[in-house]
Amino acid sequence: MLRLITKRLFETIPVLFIVATLTFFMMKRAPGGPFDSEKQTTPEIRAQIEAQYGLDKPVWQQYLDYLGHLAQGDLGPSFKYAGWSVNELLWSAFPVSLELGLYALAFALTFGLIAGIIAALRKNTWGDYVPMSFATFGICLPTFVTGPLLLLVFASWLTWFNASGWEQPRDRVLPAITLGLYYTAYVARLTRGGMLEILSQDFIRTARAKGASEWRVVWRHSLRGGLLSVVSFIGPAISGLVTGSLVVESIYQIPGLGKFFVMAGFNRDYTMVMGTVLFYAVLIIVMNLLVDIVQVWLNPKLRFE
Amino acid sequence: MSALQKIEMLLEVKNLKTSFHTRNGIVRAVNDVSFAIAHGETLGIVGESGSGKSVTCYSLMGLVPQPPGRIEGGTAIFAGKTDLLNCSPKELNAIRGRRMAMIFQDPMTSLNPFMRIEDQIVEPLLIHGLASRAEAVRQAVQMLEHVGVPDAAKRIRSYPHEFSGGMRQRVMIAMALITKPDLLIADEPTTALDVTVQAQILELIKRLQAETGMAVIWITHDLGVVAGFCRRVQVMYAGRIVETAPTEKLFANTRHPYTRALQKSIPALQPKGTELYTIPGMPPDLSRPTGGCAFAPRCEIARPECSAKLPELLEVGLQHCSRCPFT
Amino acid sequence: MSPPQPITEVEAGHSLWQDAWLRLRKNKMAVAGAIFVLVLALASLTAPFMPGLSYSNQNLALGATAPSAAHWFGTDDLGRDQLSRLLYGGRVSLSVGLAATLVSVLIGVLFGMISGYIGGRLDALAMRFVDILYALPFTIFVILLMVIYGRNIYLLFIAIGAVEWLDMARIVRGQVLALKKQEFVEAARALGLRKRRIILRHMIPNVLGIVIVFSTLIVPRVMLTEAFLSFLGFGVQAPQASWGTLIQDGARSWEEFPWLLFFPAGCFSLTLFSLNFLGDGLRDALDVRASKD
Numbered sequence: 001m002l003r004l005i006t007k008r009l010f011e012t013i014p015v016l017f018i019v020a021t022l023t024f025f026m027m028k029r030a031p032g033g034p035f036d037s038e039k040q041t042t043p044e045i046r047a048q049i050e051a052q053y054g055l056d057k058p059v060w061q062q063y064l065d066y067l068g069h070l071a072q073g074d075l076g077p078s079f080k081y082a083g084w085s086v087n088e089l090l091w092s093a094f095p096v097s098l099e100l101g102l103y104a105l106a107f108a109l110t111f112g113l114i115a116g117i118i119a120a121l122r123k124n125t126w127g128d129y130v131p132m133s134f135a136t137f138g139i140c141l142p143t144f145v146t147g148p149l150l151l152l153v154f155a156s157w158l159t160w161f162n163a164s165g166w167e168q169p170r171d172r173v174l175p176a177i178t179l180g181l182y183y184t185a186y187v188a189r190l191t192r193g194g195m196l197e198i199l200s201q202d203f204i205r206t207a208r209a210k211g212a213s214e215w216r217v218v219w220r221h222s223l224r225g226g227l228l229s230v231v232s233f234i235g236p237a238i239s240g241l242v243t244g245s246l247v248v249e250s251i252y253q254i255p256g257l258g259k260f261f262v263m264a265g266f267n268r269d270y271t272m273v274m275g276t277v278l279f280y281a282v283l284i285i286v287m288n289l290l291v292d293i294v295q296v297w298l299n300p301k302l303r304f305e
Numbered sequence: 306m307s308a309l310q311k312i313e314m315l316l317e318v319k320n321l322k323t324s325f326h327t328r329n330g331i332v333r334a335v336n337d338v339s340f341a342i343a344h345g346e347t348l349g350i351v352g353e354s355g356s357g358k359s360v361t362c363y364s365l366m367g368l369v370p371q372p373p374g375r376i377e378g379g380t381a382i383f384a385g386k387t388d389l390l391n392c393s394p395k396e397l398n399a400i401r402g403r404r405m406a407m408i409f410q411d412p413m414t415s416l417n418p419f420m421r422i423e424d425q426i427v428e429p430l431l432i433h434g435l436a437s438r439a440e441a442v443r444q445a446v447q448m449l450e451h452v453g454v455p456d457a458a459k460r461i462r463s464y465p466h467e468f469s470g471g472m473r474q475r476v477m478i479a480m481a482l483i484t485k486p487d488l489l490i491a492d493e494p495t496t497a498l499d500v501t502v503q504a505q506i507l508e509l510i511k512r513l514q515a516e517t518g519m520a521v522i523w524i525t526h527d528l529g530v531v532a533g534f535c536r537r538v539q540v541m542y543a544g545r546i547v548e549t550a551p552t553e554k555l556f557a558n559t560r561h562p563y564t565r566a567l568q569k570s571i572p573a574l575q576p577k578g579t580e581l582y583t584i585p586g587m588p589p590d591l592s593r594p595t596g597g598c599a600f601a602p603r604c605e606i607a608r609p610e611c612s613a614k615l616p617e618l619l620e621v622g623l624q625h626c627s628r629c630p631f632t
Numbered sequence: 633m634s635p636p637q638p639i640t641e642v643e644a645g646h647s648l649w650q651d652a653w654l655r656l657r658k659n660k661m662a663v664a665g666a667i668f669v670l671v672l673a674l675a676s677l678t679a680p681f682m683p684g685l686s687y688s689n690q691n692l693a694l695g696a697t698a699p700s701a702a703h704w705f706g707t708d709d710l711g712r713d714q715l716s717r718l719l720y721g722g723r724v725s726l727s728v729g730l731a732a733t734l735v736s737v738l739i740g741v742l743f744g745m746i747s748g749y750i751g752g753r754l755d756a757l758a759m760r761f762v763d764i765l766y767a768l769p770f771t772i773f774v775i776l777l778m779v780i781y782g783r784n785i786y787l788l789f790i791a792i793g794a795v796e797w798l799d800m801a802r803i804v805r806g807q808v809l810a811l812k813k814q815e816f817v818e819a820a821r822a823l824g825l826r827k828r829r830i831i832l833r834h835m836i837p838n839v840l841g842i843v844i845v846f847s848t849l850i851v852p853r854v855m856l857t858e859a860f861l862s863f864l865g866f867g868v869q870a871p872q873a874s875w876g877t878l879i880q881d882g883a884r885s886w887e888e889f890p891w892l893l894f895f896p897a898g899c900f901s902l903t904l905f906s907l908n909f910l911g912d913g914l915r916d917a918l919d920v921r922a923s924k925d
């Protein structure tokens with residue numbers, strides 16, 4: 001187990017290095033700098049600003065500085081928000097996104113697992129058809145369609161929820177559902193498939209022969225194997241949740257990292273964009289590592305390899 | 306049969322009918338099977354692959370996958386009280402794993418790969434509330450040692466994939482016997498194993514039976530195994546019983562042509578150097594019932610009327626029945 | 633040894649495709665999906681030649697109107713006909729879908745084939761690389777690209793294509809590995825055919841089925857990515873419209889003019905449904921399974 005973790009960590013370092021290098025040089029080659037829009041600046045002021053951000057040094061020097069700071073976890077100053085460092089911006093916005101992501105994931109896992117297990121146990125009955133038809137819809141509907149539609153129905157027509165904001169607890173409901181819907185559907189499908197596969201195995205027959213109740217057959221004997229595919233899906237799901245949060249936070253006007261990132265994109269706030277991309281990369285790699293560990297823990301066969 | 310004798314029976318199966326409703330038609334896997342087994346008795350069920358031996362036992366244990374399977378009719382009275390085929394799931398669960406246990410054909414797939422051996426072996430005791438966890442583990446270690454798993458106290462913590470096929474089958478046996486059941490159904494427990502292990506397992510079950518006095522239903526397609534072990538044998542073909550008799554009688558006075566053919570194909574009984582005998586032709590397609598004797602197309606002494614009408618299972622001697630009127 | 637027999641192979645291939653076609657035709661959802669996509673594609677293609685359809689003609693006096701006989705899908709706040717904009721948007725969305733899929737299939741097939749064919753250490757390394765890439769938030773890199781190099785539709789093709797090739801690479805590699813074990817490749821090798829010829833003559837036709845199936849499943853994913861980017865404002869630029877930008881416009885004014893959201897969202901979702909059903913149908917018809925190793 002420890003070997004797996006160290007191995008993964010060593011793999012991660014070159015990946016992050018490559019990501020950092022790529023983003024840095026992409027930014028350097030970018031047409032138009034971050035201060036282009038401010039037309040009134042005189043050459044002197046401009047030079048002063050550039051010196052302030054270290055942009056007057058040769059590129060290789062800038063690159064080394066950047067990597068040096070990065071190694072210390074410092075993502076540099078924001079180009080757009082004077083006086084703010086990218087780190088500060090990230091840490092102020094990320095908790096909101098994290099909260100949203102966790103709600104969405106919790107929503108997806110809870111309802112996806114329940115629906116999937118019921119569908120598997122009630123195979124080829126209404127208990128199977130109904131949730132699985134919903135899942136088929138859920139998988140094809142992107143967040144930027146469901147988001148506005150949910151707003152239309154629940155905020156505009158039924159007025160159960162506010163259309164935007166992130167103050168009251170119930171402001172979390174619609175965004176979490178919007179973000180989690182696709183994953184709910186996907187988890188339901190995976191769970192159903194995994195459970196059906198396991199329930200048809202010989203060892204389930206053995207469990208029944210011991211007099212195990214249906215409940216025990218599901219919980220003790222099937223769930224662990226049936227959920228393997230769901231667990232391996234959580235890695236990609238987290239990556240997708242990050243991407244999805246950009247849309248959801250834009251639709252519901254949530255002050256999270258996704259919204260900041262999109263705004264930084266519009267403002268050509270390069271350090272902020274780069275910093276966020278790196279942050280997302282680290283986040284996702286770490287989450288994938290965690291998922292890998294859970295997977296090994298769930299599947300004894302992997303544990304001995 | 307006297308009333309007295311009836312009461313002593315541990316399990317009485319009458320007119321069991323099980324079929325599978327598949328896309329290619331209805332497969333009548335078990336058709337009108339009746340038999341009984343007394344306390345402590347050993348009954349062999351013999352037949353070719355696909356003759357319905359496993360499905361018979363699954364029906365009794367309530368393990369037929371439904372759908373596609375369906376138990377169409379019959380009764381199976383266990384210990385004079387419970388009808389296994391028509392009782393509530395609760396009643397059935399109180400019996401299976403406690404008073405009636407089963408060992409399966411394939412030890413490689415019959416153990417749960419995600420659970421430690423320990424958790425699987427103690428399960429019957431815990432499910433039926435027969436022991437505390439600690440006591441159950443103690444019994445499990447003891448049982449494993451008893452069935453010949455070396456270093457049991459340590460290996461009980463392993464997972465199934467760390468065991469060989471023979472060891473897994475021993476685990477299965479330990480698991481089945483840990484509640485000291487009245488009836489053990491052994492569904493070809495040795496076919497998946499190599500020959501020396503086969504003999505060991507057979508000896509093991511014989512020994513355990515002598516110790517606990519349980520009844521055993523031993524399923525096999527090998528008449529040779531039956532000869533040394535079972536008191537009574539019943540031969541199945543295409544889902545029906547074609548002959549049943551005490552073992553010595555069956556060998557001394559074989560009546561049904563199919564049993565004769567099976568006997569001819571036991572290698573040990575054939576003179577050395579002669580070519581191995583195999584029954585000509587193929588087992589019938591169970592989804593297309595013929596109406597007559599299912600063995601007729603392959604039978605050496607078949608007559609035209611064989612294919613027209615299904616022969617009855619008739620008494621041809623004391624406790625000896627055969628489904629062929631021409632022998 | 634007799635030479636390899638391409639003729640029997642072709643025959644086998646032929647009946648395989650015919651079988652698949654019969655099976656596909658029986659799958660109602662797949663057929664419906666195919667018809668929907670075809671009709672939509674035709675309508676989008678011919679839209680510029682239809683009189684009276686224009687995506688940019690404004691009619692400020694008219695403003696936003698609900699669906700009517702003159703404007704079936706209503707008009708937007710600038711008085712532009714929504715149906716025309718939808719069809720023109722379809723041109724963009726569908727062409728991005730096709731072009732980016734092509735890019736991704738090209739990269740994926742080449743990568744997978746080379747990795748699988750060479751095998752050994754290089755293969756292991758390549759697959760580890762793919763595994764690592766799986767963990768990266770690619771869509772976000774695409775945004776980075778669009779931010780830095782400006783919004784350009786050709787860049788969009790390539791960037792999206794470069795994101796979606798990973799599955800294809802894995803699937804093709806699996807298929808090549810399986811084929812490598814098969815006899816006819818062994819036979820060809822024994823005959824001394826050069827590697828390149830072996831790949832061209834034997835592998836490509838055999839990999840084709842699986843590539844077709846998974847390409848149809850990539851198209852909706854690619855279209856989704858494009859719409860996602862356009863929705864956020866990093867995709868196609870105004871006055872050009874894709875379904876993503878139309879949905880964005882609609883989402884801005886859903887309270888007053890719900891039809892501006894409803895039609896593009898519905899059209900887009902239906903297209904995704906159809907493509908997914910078609911892909912699933914093709915997969916069942918050709919009976920291909922993605923083996924990952």
Ligand SMILES: Nc1ncnc2c1ncn2[C@@H]1O[C@H](COP(=O)(O)OP(=O)(O)OP(=O)(O)O)[C@@H](O)[C@H]1O
Pocket residue numbers: 325327332334352353354355356357358359360361370373374410526591
């Ligand atoms: N789940 C099922 N679905 C359809 N048919 C089945 C199913 N299980 C068993 N059958 C059919 O029932 C018949 C009897 O099978 P069974 O497993 O009882 O044979 P067997 O005598 O145990 O053979 P073997 O020696 O191979 O174990 C076979 O023809 C088989 O095809």
Ligand SMILES: [Mg+2]
Pocket residue numbers: 358359360410492493
């Ligand atoms: Mg069997």
